Amino acid sequence: MNGSSPGVEDGRDHARDQGSAIAWVESPLQMLCAVEAHHAGLLGARSHLVPRASLRPLAATGRELGRLTLPPGLELTAARPDMPRPRRGVTWVVGDAFSGKVQFRWLTGRPGRIVIVDDGLATIRLLELLVGHVGTPLLRARGKAGRLRTALGAAAGLRLRAAARSGRLSIFTALPVPADLAKAVRARGAELVTHDFAWLRSQPLRVPRPKELxxxxxxxxxxxxxxxxxxxxxxxxxxxxxxxxxxxxxxxxxxxxxxxxxxxxxxxxxxxxxxxxxxxxxxxxxxxxxxxxxxxxxxxxxxxxxxxxxxxxxxxxxxxxxxxxxxxxxxxxxxxxxxxxxxxxx
CATH class of the missing domain: 3.40.50 (Rossmann fold)
Structure with a gap:
């Protein structure tokens, strides 16, 4: 792995990287689903997988991915403590759409497209909020948010719905999305793509299975x-x-x-x-x-x-x-x- 990724603003003078994506992942499931999204052709020709630093499960998942054959054009880069700021026009891939840092990046940056991959049950909640009232803030189901955090969530919701209307929002999921919810999401203009872990199923088995039945x-x-x-x-x-x-x-x-x-x-x-x-x-x-x-x-x-x-x-x-x-x-x-x-x- 190396420490820099074309398309990420890291103080270096990169030319604009057309057809590229930056995937910021904060959980093993997000990491795996970002690989599947690239394999499915949803992200472009080149994708850079950036794990959040200091998370042992992510490091373990990265090591396991390193033993497999990654899809062509996908690079697993060095971990970073904070979400990178992709250059304008680059596809942004995230899992946690309720993260304040992610939402702040949406508001201060200009992504070409936004792709959201699975982050557990929160993915379904996001879809429900996306099709709700236009001013509904994007906030987690549990926990109380103050006025500033609510305002950020509301602004992020407006930005995400605008991306959907302009055809720049995709949700990539393996979860069972109820048919009426899927219809409503697509009516908002978002692309909803389901998958069955095609890349992972194509890989050889390297982890010994447990002996217990x-x-x-x-x-x-x-x-x-x-x-x-x-x-x-x-x-x-x-x-x-x-x-x-x-x-x-x-x-x-x-x-x-x-x-x-x-x-x-x-x-x-x-x-x-x-x-x-x-x-x-x-x-x-x-x-x-x-x-x-x-x-x-x-x-x-x-x-x-x-x-x-x-x-x-x-x-x-x-x-x-x-x-x-x-x-x-x-x-x-x-x-x-x-x-x-x-x-x-x-």
Whole structure:
């Protein structure tokens, strides 16, 4: 990897780089989906993947990508602490559309196009806000925003909707988008492109699969205060008592919680950081994946269906939820529970 990227303003005198894209990624899923977007031809001839610095999961994912064959024209560059400022006319690729830094860049820069790749459940929320009232601010579902942050979110929403009207906004997702929502997004002028991890499916399997027949995906719901820790650990203990379980942590799980998970009978905690789509795509018939509602459920079903590996979503009992879990959040999560989501294709 090298430390500079054509099209990024870093104090050097680059000529304008036509047909290029800068992808600023802050999570392993964003990184993987940016690669898929370039492979799908959505970004242009040359793309530069810029990971945020000091994030171990991103470093681990980057190392794994380095062992695979990246699509032609895609370069993984050195990590940076802040989002780069692409030159005018360059395509900007981001995952977290609710980031204040990203929104500020939209307002102070002049991107040629904006491409938004998956960032978990937040992608669906973004689509819903995009088709809402014209003055609706782009803000996260949880947390309270002050007046300045709300004003920034409102201005960013106006800029994003203007990009959609002028045909300069694309959303690239593997998530199940309800058909009526997809229709409304396209009516705003945005391009909505769905994918099935075509690039990743074309790559050789290099990560050894776990020997356990049952694989559990970790969750961020405990750390986020949305489900009760003891209920979750009790469920894992019951699973482990029935047979060996391989546990693949969520990147945002609390390390102290992972210690307790590993203390449950029959549970082996594997290293985390790399997206489950990369680490578990080699599972074989006879194995199964269990998960609480998660965006990874959808993508793993795509990757594992041909291998005869079921990916099962575990319904969260009512008593598990805390008072922080709003009904709207539960409704959003339920869309990942079943195969038939009423979603739309590309």
């Amino acid at each position: 049952t694989v559990v995906l970790g969750t961020s719901l405990v750390r986020n205060g949305l489900i009760h820790r003891d209920h979750y650990l009790g469920w894992l203990a019951a699973l482990g008592s029935a047979g060996p379980v391989a546990y693949f942590p969520h990147r945002r799980e609390d390390p102290h919680d992972l210690v307790r998970v590993g203390e449950q009978p029959g549970i082996t905690v594997y290293g985390g950081g790399v997206p489950a789509e990369m680490t578990l795509r080699g599972l074989a018939a006879g194995q199964r994946v269990l998960s609480l509602p998660s965006t990874a459920v959808t993508s793993l079903r795509v990757l594992l269906s041909a291998r005869g590996v079921p990916v099962e979503t575990v319904d969260v009992p009512d008593e598990w939820w805390t008072g922080e879990a709003a009904p709207s959040l539960r409704s959003h999560l339920s869309m990942f529970a079943h195969h038939d989501t009423g979603a739309t294709g590309a």
